[in-house]
Amino acid sequence: MQSTYKEKILKEIESIPNDRMPKLYRVIHLLVSELIPQTKKTGNRGSLKGVWKGSQVDESLFIEAKKSLFPYESH
Secondary structure, three states: OOOOHHHHHHHHHHOOOHHHHHHHHHHHHHHHHHHOOOOOOOOOOOOOOOOOOOOOOOHHHHHHHHHHHOOOOOO
């Protein structure tokens, strides 16, 4: 009887020293995540439309935020 690929892979894994297993796991995990397409999460994602409705935003808040994020820019 001919071995399946899975059996062949498992046989190869058995020959690998235990101290190499963490590295092998990372490689296998990356391969599996690339080869097997992930299913999209199902569900209804709600809209954020109107979440800021009625909010008052002053121009000074934008200026202050910009200064804190980009202190190297001159104003």
